[in-house]
Amino acid sequence: MANDTFEPKIVGFLCNWCSYRAADLAGTARIKYSPNVRIIRVMCSGRVDPTFVLKALALGADGVMIAGCHPGECHYIEQNYKAMRRYYMLKHMLRALGLEEDRIRLVWASAAEGQQLAEHIDKFVEDVRKLGPLNWPANWQENGERLHAVEAIAKEHEESLEVLP
Amino acid sequence: MAERVGVYVCHCGSNIAGMVDVEEVARWAGANLKDVVVARDYKFMCSSLGQAMIEEDIKKEGLTRVVVAACSPHLHEKTFRRACENAGLNPYLCQMTNIREHVSWVSKDRAKATEKARALVAAAVERVKHQAPLEPFFVKVNPATLVIGGGIAGLQATLELADAGYPVYLVERTPSIGGHMAQFDKTFPTLDCSACILTPKMSEAGQHPNVTLFTYAEVEEVSGSVGHFRVKIRKKARYVEEDKCTGCGICVEKCPRKVVDHDFEAGLGYRKAIYTPFPQAVPRIPVIDVESCIWFERQKCRACEKLCPTGAINFDQKDEEITLDVGNIIVATGWKMFDCKKIPQYGYGRLANVFTALEFERMCNAAGPTGGKIVLRDGKTEPQSVAIIHCVGSRDSNHNEYCSGICCMAALKFGHLVLEKTKAEVYSFYIDMRTNQKGYEEFYHRLLEEGMHFVRGKVAEVTDAARRPEEAGKLIIQVEDTLMGKQRRIPVDMVILMGALEPQADAKELGLKLGISCSMAGWYTERHPKLDPVATMTDGIFVAGVCQGPKDIPASVAQGAAAAARVMAMITKGDVMIEPVVASIIEEKCSGCRICNNLCPYNAIEYDAEKQVSRVITAMCKGCGTCVAACPAGAITGAHFSNEQVFAEIEGILWDAVHGNGGAGVKEGQPVSA
Ligand SMILES: Cc1cc2nc3c(=O)[nH]c(=O)nc-3n(C[C@H](O)[C@H](O)[C@H](O)COP(=O)(O)OP(=O)(O)OC[C@H]3O[C@@H](n4cnc5c(N)ncnc54)[C@H](O)[C@@H]3O)c2cc1C
Numbered sequence: 001m002a003n004d005t006f007e008p009k010i011v012g013f014l015c016n017w018c019s020y021r022a023a024d025l026a027g028t029a030r031i032k033y034s035p036n037v038r039i040i041r042v043m044c045s046g047r048v049d050p051t052f053v054l055k056a057l058a059l060g061a062d063g064v065m066i067a068g069c070h071p072g073e074c075h076y077i078e079q080n081y082k083a084m085r086r087y088y089m090l091k092h093m094l095r096a097l098g099l100e101e102d103r104i105r106l107v108w109a110s111a112a113e114g115q116q117l118a119e120h121i122d123k124f125v126e127d128v129r130k131l132g133p134l135n136w137p138a139n140w141q142e143n144g145e146r147l148h149a150v151e152a153i154a155k156e157h158e159e160s161l162e163v164l165p
Numbered sequence: 166m167a168e169r170v171g172v173y174v175c176h177c178g179s180n181i182a183g184m185v186d187v188e189e190v191a192r193w194a195g196a197n198l199k200d201v202v203v204a205r206d207y208k209f210m211c212s213s214l215g216q217a218m219i220e221e222d223i224k225k226e227g228l229t230r231v232v233v234a235a236c237s238p239h240l241h242e243k244t245f246r247r248a249c250e251n252a253g254l255n256p257y258l259c260q261m262t263n264i265r266e267h268v269s270w271v272s273k274d275r276a277k278a279t280e281k282a283r284a285l286v287a288a289a290v291e292r293v294k295h296q297a298p299l300e301p302f303f304v305k306v307n308p309a310t311l312v313i314g315g316g317i318a319g320l321q322a323t324l325e326l327a328d329a330g331y332p333v334y335l336v337e338r339t340p341s342i343g344g345h346m347a348q349f350d351k352t353f354p355t356l357d358c359s360a361c362i363l364t365p366k367m368s369e370a371g372q373h374p375n376v377t378l379f380t381y382a383e384v385e386e387v388s389g390s391v392g393h394f395r396v397k398i399r400k401k402a403r404y405v406e407e408d409k410c411t412g413c414g415i416c417v418e419k420c421p422r423k424v425v426d427h428d429f430e431a432g433l434g435y436r437k438a439i440y441t442p443f444p445q446a447v448p449r450i451p452v453i454d455v456e457s458c459i460w461f462e463r464q465k466c467r468a469c470e471k472l473c474p475t476g477a478i479n480f481d482q483k484d485e486e487i488t489l490d491v492g493n494i495i496v497a498t499g500w501k502m503f504d505c506k507k508i509p510q511y512g513y514g515r516l517a518n519v520f521t522a523l524e525f526e527r528m529c530n531a532a533g534p535t536g537g538k539i540v541l542r543d544g545k546t547e548p549q550s551v552a553i554i555h556c557v558g559s560r561d562s563n564h565n566e567y568c569s570g571i572c573c574m575a576a577l578k579f580g581h582l583v584l585e586k587t588k589a590e591v592y593s594f595y596i597d598m599r600t601n602q603k604g605y606e607e608f609y610h611r612l613l614e615e616g617m618h619f620v621r622g623k624v625a626e627v628t629d630a631a632r633r634p635e636e637a638g639k640l641i642i643q644v645e646d647t648l649m650g651k652q653r654r655i656p657v658d659m660v661i662l663m664g665a666l667e668p669q670a671d672a673k674e675l676g677l678k679l680g681i682s683c684s685m686a687g688w689y690t691e692r693h694p695k696l697d698p699v700a701t702m703t704d705g706i707f708v709a710g711v712c713q714g715p716k717d718i719p720a721s722v723a724q725g726a727a728a729a730a731r732v733m734a735m736i737t738k739g740d741v742m743i744e745p746v747v748a749s750i751i752e753e754k755c756s757g758c759r760i761c762n763n764l765c766p767y768n769a770i771e772y773d774a775e776k777q778v779s780r781v782i783t784a785m786c787k788g789c790g791t792c793v794a795a796c797p798a799g800a801i802t803g804a805h806f807s808n809e810q811v812f813a814e815i816e817g818i819l820w821d822a823v824h825g826n827g828g829a830g831v832k833e834g835q836p837v838s839a
């Protein structure tokens with residue numbers, strides 16, 4: 001549902017070397033863009049654990065953006081390719097959960113591309129605005145278990161892999 | 166025990182306060198965020214007074230964690246970490262959040278900007294509570310340095326280090342050091358003779374007691390990390406024993422096989438099957454080119470062996486593998502020229518009198534194939550008119566988007582040489598004239614006065630299809646003159662293509678061995694484009710010269726010296742601090758699946774076959790965190806970016822979604838400047 005007054009909340013995971021610096025540059029150049037994306041710095045897009053994305057959505061984000069260096073320009077050589085693989089896996093996962101896969105987006109921005117990053121952010125905010133609120137946590141709120149539900153998933157996953165010393 | 170968090174919100178004059186209600190952000194944090202015991206705003210947090218305020222609070226209020234909401238951590242993280250350390254708090258217990266570059270400077274709406282700033286502060290507060298004290302660790306620095314590439318940049322770096330008293334290994338791929346500068350005749354803008362300024366440096370490097378040269382050699386493998394790299398180099402067989410050869414050159418003289426020299430002479434001259442690339446080569450020890458040697462072709466000849474007075478020729482020589490231990494590495498591998506055949510409409514390779522810039526350099530050189538005479542491909546006719554085409558393969562979206570930087574100046578240099586040595590008319594076809602270094606614009610004016618013709622426009626075609634009688638037998642330049650606003654056809658005898666500087670064909674491959682990255686174009690990426698231009702993301706590896714991006718000789722020399730200075734600082738200090746932002750594996754949790762082993766780009770994860778667990782080699786880990794995200798058992802933790810820390814940060818950043826807005830309000834109409 002498109003909704004003019006709806007302001008999506010979006011979490012952005014930006015790699016330290018390219019895209020975080022692109023966001024710094026957008027600032028230095030006073031480029032204006034939507035305030036809806038809140039930025040978390042990670043060392044590399046390869047650090048973005050799929051559970052980060054799910055956790056953000058589960059806690060009330062309407063969308064998640066991952067930004068890294070261009071393919072071939074990752075400061076850790078090629079870890080953004082790993083981010084790319086996980087991104088497609090995550091899209092599958094969202095579909096399987098019955099969520100719109102377009103609530104997540106992976107973009108590339110080099111340290112010199114403040115303008116491009118700002119454009120990516122504006123575009124994504126508009127696209128998520130069109131999708132409407134996600135309300136994922138609201139479903140859990142009904143049974144008062146929203147945070148625990150997410151934590152339980154991670155915990156079960158860990159336990160299932162626990163090996164005896 | 167609950168943490169005691171201090172929150173410090175900076176006005177940055179009006180830079181932040183003009184768009185974000187900083188007082189409200191501080192008030193809100195103090196009132197709503199758990200464990201926040203002090204929340205203040207201040208005009209300039211980074212000033213000494215701001216820092217003193219934090220230090221005092223740490224001591225008086227017993228803060229155990231500090232959050233600074235200000236500018237980018239890339240600017241001031243060190244400042245605030247130091248302040249914490251001064252007050253006895255571990256620097257990794259301080260977290261910065263960026264409400265200037267990421268909030269005030271990019272927002273238009275005060276209320277929304279303030280809301281975003283609150284979210285970022287909440288994120289930092291939640292995160293910092295999970296941060297752990299970390300201690301940087303130190304490794305010893307081996308005082309020996311490896312320099313890869315013996316062009317002017319590599320030579321400069323080598324000599325600076327050697328003169329300072331440190332051992333240097335210089336690895337050069339071709340049989341001699343010198344690089345491209347050795348091919349040139351004159352150098353712009355001063356027109357001093359290239360060999361006269363280069364050869365002293367070459368022989369100094371060849372004779373210096375602290376320099377070990379490995380020419381005709383390449384880097385095979387690099388392991389280890391800053392302070393203690395181990396490098397395997399392969400020294401290709403020369404078939405000449407270096408300790409016996411005196412460099413007399415009889416072998417070269419007597420060798421019956423002559424082939425076109427596509428390397429040093431750029432295809433314009435010849436060499437023998439056994440050769441030194443040029444007379445002043447360092448070392449002067451020749452090599453046998455297996456491809457052209459008659460012995461390797463059909464087991465005949467061995468003339469050189471028979472005639473060598475010292476018996477230095479050895480047809481049984483094998484490639485040699487040498488292992489070097491060094492503390493730092495300087496990469497100075499330079500450039501190669503764009504293959505001008507890729508632009509067929511300019512006719513290189515098809516029209517005889519179209520030359521590349523490198524061919525022309527050799528032609529001008531008094532020691533070159535024509536003895537310095539400017540002549541057509543027939544080897545005798547002097548041209549009456551010469552066209553120089555700029556930006557061949559540069560500033561061209563079909564080939565390379567970047568500007569090669571030096572070609573305009575090289576074109577002017579060529580113009581001067583043609584005017585000096587012949588009676589020809591010279592035309593330059595340029596898109597923009599780029600002469601932006603010391604003495605360059607003056608050189609351009611000099612050429613305008615000397616009578617070189619300048620036509621602004623990108624050449625469409627070079628053709629030999631004459632349309633008018635005066636075009637017969639000539640090469641015709643078809644161009645739109647964008648200053649006159651009309652199409653022109655200019656007949657000339659000779660065309661010079663200013664081919665682009667391109668990264669070496671194996672730049673990416675070498676980068677992978679060293680663990681350094683390249684830009685899309687293939688130039689090595691510096692740590693910071695402005696503030697750290699010769700370091701790379703990999704500690705202990707530096708770049709210098711054109712391999713980092715097109716530049717002229719003075720800039721290459723400056724970078725060579727800068728890289729050497731950086732290395733010297735490391736050697737003098739003796740040990741190097743390693744940021745403790747690294748991964749580690751909890752052995753009890755590791756299932757030994759080895760998924761992480763291949764994920765690490767630095768091979769920092771080894772497998773202990775006996776215990777059947779993986780282990781991170783801390784000194785090699787660069788802390789990207791990819792393995793942390795990948796381990797199915799959750800056995801890997803990433804210091805300073807652990808799952809708990811990032812999860813807490815996510816929870817904080819969505820504070821309003823989780824808790825509602827906590828009674829936040831925004832005061833309107835705060836003065837924009839103090
Ligand atoms: C036509 C032309 C004319 C020019 N004229 C001028 C001028 O007049 N004045 C001026 O200031 N600049 C001039 N320049 C620019 C100048 O050529 C460069 O600035 C200079 O060559 C840069 O030196 P370098 O050491 O970085 O690279 P190079 O000179 O390219 O040296 C690199 C060295 O590294 C070696 N190498 C490469 N890869 C490896 C490897 N993997 N392992 C081991 N060794 C390796 C190469 O064999 C080479 O010896 C000109 C350029 C061109 C194209």
Ligand code: SF4
Pocket residue numbers: 750754755756757758759760761762778779795796797798799800801
């Ligand atoms: S991925 Fe995890 S479980 Fe598998 S080997 Fe690496 S540390 Fe051990």
Ligand code: SF4
Pocket residue numbers: 747748764765766767768769770781785786787788789790791792793
């Ligand atoms: S964090 Fe990155 S560099 Fe360190 S061991 Fe893991 S994959 Fe390798």
Ligand code: FES
Pocket residue numbers: 015016017018019043044045046067068069074075076079080
């Ligand atoms: S460092 Fe930017 S994507 Fe890896």
